[in-house]
Amino acid sequence: MSEARKAVALISGGLDSLLAAKVVQQQGIHVEGINFYTGFCVEGHTHAIRKKDQAKPKRNNALWVAEQLGIKLHIIDIIEEYKDVVINPKHGYGANLNPCLDCKVFMVHKARQWIESKGFDFIITGEVIGQRPMSQRKETMPVVARESGAADLLLRPLCAKNLALTKPELEGWVDRDGLYGFEGRSRKPQMALAASFGFEDYAQPAGGCCFLTDRQYSHKLADLWTARGERRYELDDIMLLKVGRHIRPCPNFKMIIGREDGENKFLHGYRKQYTHMLATSHNGPLVLIDGEPSQDDLDLAAQITARFSQGRDADKVDIEVHTLDGARQSLQVRPMAGELIPRDWYL
Amino acid sequence: MSLNELDVRRMLCPMPVIRTQEKVEQLQVGDTLTVLCSDPGAIHDIPAWCRVNGHQVLDIRQKDEEISIRLRVCEE
Ligand code: SF4
Numbered sequence: 001m002s003e004a005r006k007a008v009a010l011i012s013g014g015l016d017s018l019l020a021a022k023v024v025q026q027q028g029i030h031v032e033g034i035n036f037y038t039g040f041c042v043e044g045h046t047h048a049i050r051k052k053d054q055a056k057p058k059r060n061n062a063l064w065v066a067e068q069l070g071i072k073l074h075i076i077d078i079i080e081e082y083k084d085v086v087i088n089p090k091h092g093y094g095a096n097l098n099p100c101l102d103c104k105v106f107m108v109h110k111a112r113q114w115i116e117s118k119g120f121d122f123i124i125t126g127e128v129i130g131q132r133p134m135s136q137r138k139e140t141m142p143v144v145a146r147e148s149g150a151a152d153l154l155l156r157p158l159c160a161k162n163l164a165l166t167k168p169e170l171e172g173w174v175d176r177d178g179l180y181g182f183e184g185r186s187r188k189p190q191m192a193l194a195a196s197f198g199f200e201d202y203a204q205p206a207g208g209c210c211f212l213t214d215r216q217y218s219h220k221l222a223d224l225w226t227a228r229g230e231r232r233y234e235l236d237d238i239m240l241l242k243v244g245r246h247i248r249p250c251p252n253f254k255m256i257i258g259r260e261d262g263e264n265k266f267l268h269g270y271r272k273q274y275t276h277m278l279a280t281s282h283n284g285p286l287v288l289i290d291g292e293p294s295q296d297d298l299d300l301a302a303q304i305t306a307r308f309s310q311g312r313d314a315d316k317v318d319i320e321v322h323t324l325d326g327a328r329q330s331l332q333v334r335p336m337a338g339e340l341i342p343r344d345w346y347l
Numbered sequence: 348m349s350l351n352e353l354d355v356r357r358m359l360c361p362m363p364v365i366r367t368q369e370k371v372e373q374l375q376v377g378d379t380l381t382v383l384c385s386d387p388g389a390i391h392d393i394p395a396w397c398r399v400n401g402h403q404v405l406d407i408r409q410k411d412e413e414i415s416i417r418l419r420v421c422e423e
Contacts, residue, residue: 037361037362037365041361059391059392059395060360060361060364060388060391060392060395062361063364063392063395063396063399064395066399067395067398067399070399071399072399072400072401072423073396073399073400074368075361075364075365075368075396076365077362077365239359269357
């Protein structure tokens with residue numbers, strides 16, 4: 001008997017990629033998973049920075065999917081290369097700063113390179129026509145196949161019956177009759193298929209697979225670009241956008257204020273990279289200052305920091321400021337009244 | 348057979364898993380690797396990664412904020 005054909009499945013951790021891989025695996029194909037980490041992925045653990053969320057079960061959904069399928073999973077760091085996708089998407093953004101179509105093209109392109117280097121035969125994705133308004137439409141399916149360079153080596157088992165034949169079907173590696181023709185936004189066919197395979201407890205991300213689909217997150221990222229005068233980011237920047245309350249009193253600096261213990265601890269890890277301050281006369285959050293604040297700005301930030309401490313109703317609060325040159329200064333300030341902080345300072 | 352160490356403290360998941368995977372790729376079957384990390388998610392993820400990729404977790408220790416996971420590289 002000839003050796004089994006090999007496919008790599010793009011595993012996001014959601015239900016569709018789980019099903020797509022399973023359908024092909026059932027046809028006797030050797031399947032392995034690949035999961036790309038962009039830095040924006042919605043990870044259970046990033047939520048787990050917050051103490052109140054730490055009680056929730058933590059798991060990496062892509063690894064969970066791989067375990068359900070009994071397949072190997074390769075998690076690949078694409079943080080650096082992905083920047084260009086986010087900053088210059090050829091096909092533009094979705095409702096927020098999510099460059100879904102370019103993102104799909106990029107990931108399938110990376111998968112194409114991967115199968116070539118590993119001697120695999122084709123690529124599987126869990127895409128379904130009409131499932132997402134921007135990236136999963138009948139017109140975009142060929143765009144992904146073409147621009148990624150995957151062409152007819154890209155098989156979408158959940159909607160293959162509504163698409164042109166691909167090489168795995170033409171060569172008889174997989175049987176088209178065993179594939180599906182799902183179309184539209186309904187999740188019912190996927191849920192029924194999941195039930196038929198006995199899959200339960202799968203992840204159901206609401207908006208999409210990453211933070212870029214989140215309105216508030218995108219707003220903070222856009223603000224970062226405006227403040228810096230260029231569209232650029234580092235991993236630390238985009239991690240910090242997921243944490244704390246962000247307040248920008250002036251174009252030249254913003255404050256990142258821990259909302260509870262878990263976040264304060266996380267921000268504490270950044271204290272050597274940022275000017276930071278905290279109340280010493282009262283309990284209060286750790287506050288990072290991003291940008292280049294003047295002394296007046298530091299005084300203003302100290303009043304806001306005092307507002308978020310337990311001394312918010314006190315006449316005076318002592319604030320200790322650590323600047324990047326290693327210097328430390330002590331300020332005594334009156335906490336700013338909550339209503340004096342304009343709404344539009346909050347990002 | 349060699350003993351190896353990887354320090355991924357302060358990295359958030361899935362970075363500890365990615366760095367572990369990259370390190371394991373450079374090691375030989377039978378080698379052991381001790382991963383030092385601080386994201387509690389790694390307690391779940393690194394063993395899950397080992398299970399799906401066929402490596403063996405030897406022990407997991409946690410002291411305050413610091414976690415150390417020792418694994419043995421197995422035949423893939
Ligand atoms: S939601 Fe994020 S990860 Fe998913 S396709 Fe869109 S940009 Fe890519």
